[in-house]
Amino acid sequence: MRRAHAVEWVRAAEGELMARLPEGTLMQRAAAGLAATCAELLRDGAPGRVYGSRVLVLAGSGDNGGDALFAGARLARRGARVSAALLAPERVHAGGLAALRAAGGRVTEDPAEAERADLVLDGIVGIGGRGPLRDAALPWVHAAGQGAATVVAVDLPSGVDPDTGAVPGAAVRADVTVTFGTHKPGLLIDPGASYAGVVRLVDIGLAEVRGTGSAPSDPRRARGGRALGTEPLAPLFDGHVVEALQQEDVAALLPEPDAESDKYRRGVVGIAAGSARYPGAAVLAVGAALHGGVGAVRYAGAAAREVVRAHPEALVGEGGPKDAGRVQAWVVGPGLSQDAEAERAVTEALDADVPVLVDADGLRLLARRGSAPANALLTPHAGEAVALLAGIGVTATRDQVEAERLRHARALARGYRCTVLLKGSTTVVTGPTGPARVNATGTAQLATAGSGDVLSGLAGALLAAGLSPVDAGSVAAYLHGLAGRLSSDGAPTTATAITAALPEAWRRSR
Numbered sequence: 001m002r003r004a005h006a007v008e009w010v011r012a013a014e015g016e017l018m019a020r021l022p023e024g025t026l027m028q029r030a031a032a033g034l035a036a037t038c039a040e041l042l043r044d045g046a047p048g049r050v051y052g053s054r055v056l057v058l059a060g061s062g063d064n065g066g067d068a069l070f071a072g073a074r075l076a077r078r079g080a081r082v083s084a085a086l087l088a089p090e091r092v093h094a095g096g097l098a099a100l101r102a103a104g105g106r107v108t109e110d111p112a113e114a115e116r117a118d119l120v121l122d123g124i125v126g127i128g129g130r131g132p133l134r135d136a137a138l139p140w141v142h143a144a145g146q147g148a149a150t151v152v153a154v155d156l157p158s159g160v161d162p163d164t165g166a167v168p169g170a171a172v173r174a175d176v177t178v179t180f181g182t183h184k185p186g187l188l189i190d191p192g193a194s195y196a197g198v199v200r201l202v203d204i205g206l207a208e209v210r211g212t213g214s215a216p217s218d219p220r221r222a223r224g225g226r227a228l229g230t231e232p233l234a235p236l237f238d239g240h241v242v243e244a245l246q247q248e249d250v251a252a253l254l255p256e257p258d259a260e261s262d263k264y265r266r267g268v269v270g271i272a273a274g275s276a277r278y279p280g281a282a283v284l285a286v287g288a289a290l291h292g293g294v295g296a297v298r299y300a301g302a303a304a305r306e307v308v309r310a311h312p313e314a315l316v317g318e319g320g321p322k323d324a325g326r327v328q329a330w331v332v333g334p335g336l337s338q339d340a341e342a343e344r345a346v347t348e349a350l351d352a353d354v355p356v357l358v359d360a361d362g363l364r365l366l367a368r369r370g371s372a373p374a375n376a377l378l379t380p381h382a383g384e385a386v387a388l389l390a391g392i393g394v395t396a397t398r399d400q401v402e403a404e405r406l407r408h409a410r411a412l413a414r415g416y417r418c419t420v421l422l423k424g425s426t427t428v429v430t431g432p433t434g435p436a437r438v439n440a441t442g443t444a445q446l447a448t449a450g451s452g453d454v455l456s457g458l459a460g461a462l463l464a465a466g467l468s469p470v471d472a473g474s475v476a477a478y479l480h481g482l483a484g485r486l487s488s489d490g491a492p493t494t495a496t497a498i499t500a501a502l503p504e505a506w507r508r509s510r
């Protein structure tokens, strides 16, 4: 599991650790890890070696600049030609600058050096950064983008909000981010994640603090009762607010049949989707559910004939969920339309007293109620999230939801008191409390008609197989993303092709 901690926690953990160590130790650990990565990149890149390579340090006014200057000093001692741009000269990290000078580095005021450099170190701001990059940095960042330099972000790309991944204005686009102690949420959530490039974690010993079992200070104390927008991120288990499943985590969660399994023990998922007008959504959701690890898939609704023609394995009926026979989870909503019949299907699925995944038209109908059962999994895209938020009295635009996905997903989970999977460039899955899961396997190629129906069918099947809503949603997002990549391989893909790739995605995740 990849875990990310909020700034407040990182500062508290660093504070405890710093109190136990000689002054400057943490910064030296950070700088050493950073310099080692830079040296490796220089050796593997066009210069082919550290000696004689051209390195430019962009140094802001805080400790992030200090890390970059000390790393620059280490590279200069190995023969690199290192210069530093001081973006706030009067507040530059004095020790870092002295070390760089002592190692033969110099100060520059010419942004063209960023264009000529082999490697640019972004030490403009780190976890102390707020808001867009300030003007002094812009010519340097622009020039670095024009040249061929490998851009290495120190701790996180400057201009990315560390806690949310929001990018409110200009930001550094990094090839590699070297982050210290733990991941920051902004490195795992778009739009920030897309600025970070490859993320490398340097251990500076924060685990020593975590190992005590007590959260450093208690970030929980300051929480609660504030309006959306200023609300701090969630209360924390061991302190992390965001986590991303890795392959071994998914492997441990995938349902596997054993010798005792029969089709009913493996779980049966019910799908109430599609309509006379949109039978395709039903066909797609059922198709994906058949690959989702359950023993059987029941379909209830107006597209029964189309479903059984496409999937003879499905058990179909033309009535609603109430008439469909026993299932361990329902999927309701894709392609349902919003008429009285659709409303009845949603009500029956919600009343069935089993976990229920609500998507698409089902979400619009749910927004009118303003509540959901605790074992529900809601799967909105940003537009549907706007409608759901309106249902609980929160006004937000699509752009706002996309700019701050974590905050809005959490607001929905708290407002509806259930689990929410917010689709998009970074899929976020979260309950009202506990860390949010973000999915790292997604690809822009997944934004294709019917792709959401596939995700719903798959996640519903995993719910019926016994996974919790958070696990079902995040494992489904992982497999769906991987299947999207496999089916796309750089070219446009389709929902049908994504479904066809699900078995291979499953095999690769075991």
Ligand SMILES: NC(=O)C1=CN([C@@H]2O[C@H](COP(=O)(O)OP(=O)(O)OC[C@H]3O[C@@H](n4cnc5c(N)ncnc54)[C@H](O)[C@@H]3O)[C@@H](O)[C@H]2O)[C@@H](O)CC1
Residues within 6 Å of the ligand: 011, 014, 015, 018, 026, 027, 028, 030, 060, 061, 062, 063, 064, 065, 067, 124, 125, 126, 127, 128, 129, 130, 131, 132, 133, 134, 154, 155, 156, 159, 180, 204
């Ligand atoms: N605290 C620690 O123990 C450690 C901190 N480390 C480094 O220290 C960093 C945090 O240092 P600081 O707390 O000094 O904060 P930063 O260096 O991240 O930035 C704070 C400074 O940047 C300015 N600033 C804020 N937003 C800005 C913006 N949008 N554009 C331009 N300037 C802006 C502020 O006025 C302030 O002077 C970490 O990201 C990490 O790189 C590491 O050395 C590891 C140890």
Ligand SMILES: [K+]
Residues within 6 Å of the ligand: 064, 122, 123, 124, 125, 126, 153, 154, 155, 156, 157, 158
């Ligand atoms: K930075």
